[in-house]
Amino acid sequence: MSHAPPPAGPSDPALPVRDLAAETGSAPRPARSPAGRGGTALVTGASSGIGAAVARRLAAEGGWRLALNGRDITRLEQVAARTGAAALPADLTRPGAHRRLTDLALDHLGRVDLLVAGAGVGWAGDFAGMPAARIDEIVGVDLLATVHLVRALLPHMVAAGSGRVVLVGSFAGSVGVRGEAVYSAAKAALATFADALRYELRGTGVGVSHVIPGVVDTPFFDRRGTPYARSWPRPVPAERLADAVWSAIVHDRDEVYVPGWLRLPARVRGAAPGLYRRLAGRFG
Numbered sequence: 001m002s003h004a005p006p007p008a009g010p011s012d013p014a015l016p017v018r019d020l021a022a023e024t025g026s027a028p029r030p031a032r033s034p035a036g037r038g039g040t041a042l043v044t045g046a047s048s049g050i051g052a053a054v055a056r057r058l059a060a061e062g063g064w065r066l067a068l069n070g071r072d073i074t075r076l077e078q079v080a081a082r083t084g085a086a087a088l089p090a091d092l093t094r095p096g097a098h099r100r101l102t103d104l105a106l107d108h109l110g111r112v113d114l115l116v117a118g119a120g121v122g123w124a125g126d127f128a129g130m131p132a133a134r135i136d137e138i139v140g141v142d143l144l145a146t147v148h149l150v151r152a153l154l155p156h157m158v159a160a161g162s163g164r165v166v167l168v169g170s171f172a173g174s175v176g177v178r179g180e181a182v183y184s185a186a187k188a189a190l191a192t193f194a195d196a197l198r199y200e201l202r203g204t205g206v207g208v209s210h211v212i213p214g215v216v217d218t219p220f221f222d223r224r225g226t227p228y229a230r231s232w233p234r235p236v237p238a239e240r241l242a243d244a245v246w247s248a249i250v251h252d253r254d255e256v257y258v259p260g261w262l263r264l265p266a267r268v269r270g271a272a273p274g275l276y277r278r279l280a281g282r283f284g
Contacts, residue, residue, distance in 0.1 A: 038063020040109040042101075044092065044149065045119030046085075047075040050168055050216060053238035054116050054245050059083035061246070067105045067112075070119070092119065092145035093137070102152040115153055116166045116245060117146040124226035127181040135182050142186040147193060154206070161205040166245055167194050171214045171262050179226075198254060209248035213241050213258045 041058055045051030047070030056079075058064045066085035070076040073089045080087035086108045090097050105112055121141045123134045150165055157163030172180050173187025194210040201208060215235040236259060244256045257263045 039113035040065045041114035042067045042105045042112050043116045044069045046070050047072040050238050050241045051118035052079045053242040055083045057242035067108050093140040098148040098152045114164050118168045122183045124179050138182050139186050143189050157206045158204050163206045166209045169210055169212045211244050211256045214262050
């Protein structure tokens with residue numbers, strides 16, 4: 001199946017996003033379905049947790065053709081079977097994996113109207129005792145893999161004149177969380193990436209949404225090596241995050257906090273960082 005030309009490789013000069021269609025000579029494509037009325041979607045981190053919940057939500061809405069990515073092949077295939085999706089297992093931290101996944105998704109779907117980047121890993125503990133391999137893994141999965149995948153898919157969306165990128169971040173990236181220094185840093189970088197990319201894409205027809213969850217009831221905490229032990233805030237179900245992603249798609253929202261009250265401490269952190277640090281130091 002043919003599709004738009006692939007993005008520039010590592011040795012090629014980067015093409016300005018706004019001028020990509022002109023540079024490649026791509027012909028205009030037919031208009032895509034309006035937001036919320038179906039289309040094609042690639043969801044990463046879809047073998048469990050938030051990514052799997054998003055896949056189920058899109059499938060339940062109807063009209064979506066889905067391709068799902070994750071590292072756990074067995075679980076990914078189970079989610080794909082329940083949602084009628086194509087399973088495209090891959091470890092996106094491997095060299096060139098983002099390009100291979102982009103080609104596979106385009107081959108299966110013909111185009112990608114929506115990317116939901118839900119893959120993420122964490123680690124909890126004092127930074128001084130953090131293994132170097134876990135630093136590389138968190139930055140690789142939570143930031144670099146997503147950035148590279150967006151870079152590979154974005155030119156196809158821009159050439160088509162429509163599309164949406166949904167980045168699943170974390171409240172830790174908005175305020176910084178004790179014991180999660182590298183995870184907080186990676187998610188903060190993802191938040192800034194979302195803002196900068198949104199400005200760059202103005203007028204292209206491609207939108208960028210940043211969904212910012214607090215504590216979510218998924219296997220994430222068990223896999224990071226330290227279960228969530230606080231009595232408050234209480235974890236929210238992954239389905240609530242899927243609802244937030246759906247809201248971002250349908251209503252063209254730039255930023256969604258889950259739960260919504262998390263926006264308040266984030267604003268206090270931005271407006272009065274000294275006050276926020278004192279409160280955070282006292283109450284955690």
